[in-house]
Amino acid sequence: MRRSLVLSAAAGIGLCLAGSALTWAQTATQSQPGGASLRPAASFSSIANQRDRSVALFTEMGKVMQHPRCMNCHPVTDRPRQGDARKLHEPLVVRGKDGHGAPGLHCSTCHGKQNYDPARIPGDGHWALAPASMAWEGKSLGQICEQLKDQNRNGSRDLAALVKHVTTDTLVLWGWRPGASREPAPGTAAQFGELMQAWADTGAACPAT
């Protein structure tokens, strides 16, 4: 056990050196253990047809986007969900006019700037619900893909801005460092960013369903 920890620490250092061009935000958010893996973007190069490759890349991204860490705060109703079992958030809280809750009970009433593991309360500097236009709950991956690209619904982001958003926004990055008793999103934030970049570079095609 001790030996494997030392080996994984060494591997972690190797990764950091290899990824020296990564931003501080990315290197600071190495995934906490316990999550599923993601296929690296490069492994999709064997798919000759570019459109098929793009769809396959998005389908891999879907493992992250449809994971409870992401989906819980992209609800179709005004109420988020919580936990790996995706139960309705207790207490009852709502999106509010700016995504930060109702007057008198804002997200920040309970969620601090960082996770507080002794009480298992997750936190981030701008803990919030995604806007209603970005609700993913109950939607197919194809629908989520179209929605994600639609600048009328995605906060006026082009593909480059989307990649920047998922690789630098601290609340997105929280998905890989969710704290005690929560499974992190699959893979790493850097892998997810590479998948999205490769998807964008191959035409950002969407799954049919």
Next chain:
Amino acid sequence: MVSLKVNGQAHSVDVDDDTPLLWAIRDNLGLTGTKFGCGVAQCGACTVYVDGQPVRSCVTPVSAVGDSEITTIEGLSGKEAEAVQASWTKLDVPQCGYCQSGQVMSAIALLKENRKPSDRDIDLAMNGNLCRCATYVRIRAAIHDAARALEI
């Protein structure tokens, strides 16, 4: 040692950085108006203000507070606080009383943001404050009463 500014006074308390603010307030400063209920931000009994905003002190480490102004039930002042206190007394809101300092903190925070809350607004603001005696009907009535008093 951690520096805390509570109810306008600076304090130095000998606690670890990850100590819940609630423990420092109650055990180190002796301000026991703020209550421990659940310890996991599910009941609202520990509500204080950090720079005027309601915060559950049981899940807030002292390290997160920095130079912020902390206000506990003992340090409340202002017209919303006076209106809520008067309405609470008039309608005889508390039963056992354990949750009431948290209820009062949340009620005042709501009225500062929304001068004329509807039943729905009150429910959404007060959902995070549990009352084991189920005084919810009187709490809601008292918030409406305080809102009316603030209009005058």
